[in-house]
Amino acid sequence: xxxxxxxxxxxxxxxxxxxxxxxxxKREQEPFAGMFALPGGYVHSEQDRDVQDAAARVLLExxxxxxxxxxxxxxxxxxxxxxxxxxxxxxxxxxxxxxxILNQTSIKLLPxxxxxxxxxxxxxxxxxxxxxxxxxxxYSSLPVYLCEPLFTLxxxxxVYEAVLGEPINKVSFRRKMKVLAMVEAxxxxxxxxxxxxxxxxxxxxxxxxxxxxxxNRAFNAG
Amino acid sequence: xxxxxxxxxxxxxxxxxxxxxxxxxKREQEPFAGMFALPGGYVHSEQDRDVQDAAARVLLExxxxxxxxxxxxxxxxxxxxxxxxxxxxxxxxxxxxxxxILNQTSIKLLPxxxxxxxxxxxxxxxxxxxxxxxxxxxYSSLPVYLCEPLFTLxxxxxVYEAVLGEPINKVSFRRKMKVLAMVEAxxxxxxxxxxxxxxxxxxxxxxxxxxxxxxNRAFNAG
Numbered sequence: 141x142x143x144x145x146x147x148x149x150x151x152x153x154x155x156x157x158x159x160x161x162x163x164x165x166k167r168e169q170e171p172f173a174g175m176f177a178l179p180g181g182y183v184h185s186e187q188d189r190d191v192q193d194a195a196a197r198v199l200l201e202x203x204x205x206x207x208x209x210x211x212x213x214x215x216x217x218x219x220x221x222x223x224x225x226x227x228x229x230x231x232x233x234x235x236x237x238x239x240x241i242l243n244q245t246s247i248k249l250l251p252x253x254x255x256x257x258x259x260x261x262x263x264x265x266x267x268x269x270x271x272x273x274x275x276x277x278x279y280s281s282l283p284v285y286l287c288e289p290l291f292t293l294x295x296x297x298x299v300y301e302a303v304l305g306e307p308i309n310k311v312s313f314r315r316k317m318k319v320l321a322m323v324e325a326x327x328x329x330x331x332x333x334x335x336x337x338x339x340x341x342x343x344x345x346x347x348x349x350x351x352x353x354x355x356n357r358a359f360n361a362g
Numbered sequence: 363x364x365x366x367x368x369x370x371x372x373x374x375x376x377x378x379x380x381x382x383x384x385x386x387x388k389r390e391q392e393p394f395a396g397m398f399a400l401p402g403g404y405v406h407s408e409q410d411r412d413v414q415d416a417a418a419r420v421l422l423e424x425x426x427x428x429x430x431x432x433x434x435x436x437x438x439x440x441x442x443x444x445x446x447x448x449x450x451x452x453x454x455x456x457x458x459x460x461x462x463i464l465n466q467t468s469i470k471l472l473p474x475x476x477x478x479x480x481x482x483x484x485x486x487x488x489x490x491x492x493x494x495x496x497x498x499x500x501y502s503s504l505p506v507y508l509c510e511p512l513f514t515l516x517x518x519x520x521v522y523e524a525v526l527g528e529p530i531n532k533v534s535f536r537r538k539m540k541v542l543a544m545v546e547a548x549x550x551x552x553x554x555x556x557x558x559x560x561x562x563x564x565x566x567x568x569x570x571x572x573x574x575x576x577x578n579r580a581f582n583a584g
Binding site: 219 | 366368408411413434436437438440441447450452497499501528530534538581
């Protein structure tokens with residue numbers, strides 16, 4: 141039996157100018173040397189405890205990041221997606237604020253809208269990640285990972301709007317934030333640079349630093 | 363680099379006496395020969411077009427079923443889950459009515475509640491599948507795959523209640539079914555064996571035979 145190639149790829153998403161962008165790296169080696177692609181690499185059975193561990197290692201090696209949130213997206217496979225042979229790629233996705241990426245000159249950020257020309261099946265992989273992010277953002281704290289550590293509620297609402305691609309009613313937004321209960325006001329700290337009516341600053345609660353707060357989706361509710 | 367073992371496993375779920383059960387097969391070969399485990403097998407790079415194709419092939423070979431709905435659950439991995447070595451298992455889950463399984467004497471059905479003693483990491487895999495099924499059933503047509511081709515609405519409600527493990531308000535149920543719009547009444551056909559007030563029989567609409575109908579979970583809604 142021909143051995144199967146086992147890799148991980150990471151879809152690293154961020155907001156730039158309020159639009160979703162994906163992080164790409166120039167490939168050093170064949171196949172597709174010189175092209176921009178998702179950060180990825182082989183699973184190392186001597187070193188990795190599982191594929192999630194492999195994804196975190198590859199992300200760190202290739203970008204210098206440790207992402208607080210890294211979720212398995214799906215596994216993509218087949219004989220044609222990688223010219224080296226029949227391959228399985230377990231894909232993870234991560235969200236980071238743009239500020240973290242700015243110092244990484246090797247990373248190219250491209251808007252997810254209108255993205256094309258990616259090698260492998262990375263176009264389809266990115267589309268799958270964006271669909272998952274949008275779907276999950278309707279009922280969870282996921283978009284908060286796109287914010288810097290301190291943020292205002294109006295900014296958090298803009299982030300949700302940018303991810304969902306639609307305006308959100310302010311009352312509905314505040315109500316959902318109350319139910320999700322994943323942020324807390326930082327006492328005595330206000331938004332800088334606004335003499336009149338500066339907004340309160342918030343942060344993610346410690347218990348949601350590496351996991352999501354989810355809205356209850358009981359069948360009987362709503 | 364030590365090659366990685368690449369397999370698929372299938373969590374086949376059904377309802378028996380209104381309780382969720384999982385289908386297990388006695389293992390013919392080592393490791394764990396003689397124990398009951400999830401149907402699974404190696405990915406065959408010469409034969410399978412992708413891992414979903416491998417899962418459908420393994421399910422057919424081992425149980426004789428073609429499942430109309432087969433969804434990727436998650437990928438499980440690591441050095442310890444399979445004694446043969448560092449392995450990656452892409453797991454799919456499927457739902458079938460109990461009647462389909464009754465003729466398969468090789469299959470053992472065990473209730474998912476209180477399940478224990480499974481080999482590999484199959485205990486954890488089954489728990490993950492049941493959690494996904496419960497979560498997805500709150501906003502989709504998924505449980506309908508547990509019904510026979512023709513069913514009454516009261517029966518469909520019982521199926522949803524069995525999956526979710528809680529009673530559902532009838533008005534709320536009927537409203538959600540209307541929005542999901544995945545079933546249609548079969549004209550002129552009524553439930554058999556009920557002389558007084560037999561109920562209408564329904565079936566899944568053709569367009570949802572292999573895909574789900576999903577409730578809109580827009581952020582602004584509800």
